[in-house]
Amino acid sequence: MGQVVGNSLVGNSGFDNQAFIYSGGTTQSIGLNGIPYAINDSGEVVGGTTGGGIFPKLAFPYGAAFLYSNGTTTIINNNLEDNYIAYGINNLGQAVGIFGSPSRAFLYDNGIITNLGTLPGDNYSSALDINDLGQVVGSSGLTGVDDGRAFLYSSSTGLQNLGKLSPTDLFSIAEGINNLGQVVGSSGTYNDLKPFLYSDNTLYNLNDLIAPGSDAGFTLTIASAINNNGQIVGRGAVNGEFHAFLLTPVSSVSVAEPSSGFPILSFGAGVILFAALKRKTHSSSAVIQQRS
Template identity: 30%
Template sequence: MRKHTIPKLCGLGLLLAALASPAKANLFRVTELLVPNVESSSVSAINNRGQSVGTATTADGVTHAILWSGAAARDLGTWKGSMVTPLAINDAGEIAGFANAPRDGPHALVWRSSGWIDLGHGYAQGMNSGGQVVGYDQRGTLWSADSVTDLGNALAQGINDAGDIVGYRYAAGNPIAVVWRNGVLTDLERNGAAYSINGAGDIVGESRSATGQYQATLWNAQGKSLLGTTGDGEHSGAFDINERDQVVGYNNTGALLWTGQKQVDLNAVLANPPGGQFRLLLAIGINEGGQIAAVGTDANNYIRGYVLTPIPEPASLALVLGGLCLLPIGGKRDLRS
């Protein structure tokens, strides 16, 4: 007997659409970024393939760079015996970061294929899909395949695929958020810092509000917007922005997501919180699928890296099922079913 599955699914889609609340934030599934025989770890970036990078301290007290593909950890080791801090990863799996050599100071590094490549003195902070790396030594620096460019007296933090760069500089002891476009350095905001820029040129970071607190800030074609906090008088900051203008960061109480006109406390929208002393403290990175790299404490109060993966709302599923109603149903109908 043939079942009329499609009509039933259409009915389910309508029911889910009726039950869905458009004001409710998506839930997230939490994945703990574990390393065998390691009590603590941290994460600093995530790419569109769901790969994330960070650090973990082994039983012998040595901190190693770690690459996670999903929940599977790969130890990328150290550089000449020195701890490596990876801070960016692109979709090709290239990683940028730095190591502090005890006798030689900081070295900017990039991981390609199977090992660390020394870019020279400095701190690598950001990387784009073309493998361009930005950071700073005494001055802002852009490392490309065949050149090193002096960006001037500022600290570069992030770069998009068009080569636009953001960061901050100091004047009279105060930070000033800056952007480089076509090689021209422009001030964005006194008493501010810029950390990330997306393909549309939208920039996030932090700036001082009228009440004196630093708050998460968005700069775009419409101007400057303070993204706010979850309470009065709180400090907040924004670390990353994707092409959907979803922004991640933190405030005094924990990790935050800003999406659309909503500010979301990420600790309140977890489908599987681990319990105990677990708490998300900082949301560090976000990819185009809405996956978030975050740092928090685990159930035993150790620092740990996490990846948060969005779970579709009932309304999203309703759209999928509703679409089935528009599909033609082929074949002859069995009148006995």
């Protein structure tokens, strides 16, 4: 739809964040102090506010999750004694985020907020994205410091631990999910982050799927979102400098499935290879595009 949400800082206090929507060359204020985190295809926006603007009674540290829809902004949590932030929204108006301390993942649906809980043995969780099937992704951990585990939630299965790319990784976090149930995120340590793609019950390191000689020195570190066409955005490093990237699938080629579990194909420079995502005899390639 070409719409963008963000916030503009007013003054030097660091707390007066004016939330806005940008569309068609025009920036429109939502009318509150806060940070919008997501927008759906209908232009509905969710985020977090610490008061001010149209919600003068809210005051830090008691923030609230907001929903902007059809020109009206409302607070979606009835309990104002805990901090709430909404991080994701789907095209059905369902939203996800965190609340409380220690934080818990929540799902908002038609006026009802559901605590999604944690993985077994954990004390905190956060929900970051939701697809149109109501599947939710995020992380769950014991302390919330360097120990989170990526999860996938559905109403039928509850929270499912997606694991980590390596046993030596300290944490993993799932940040995006599409309507095919494909999940992207990161796994590792703060000094050694690796992006992952979860599909068909398998966790892949995106860096391992780069065709030899086609990476142009690009090391992928974070995968943030994936759309229904399989395009992935995130961050990586080129010659020690961080840049945003866009991975775009460009072809599908029929091949025999090798014993390694996914086909390695030879394409031209600048191409990333994906594993077979839906049918075992096919694989997709994607162009990597740098965004400064």
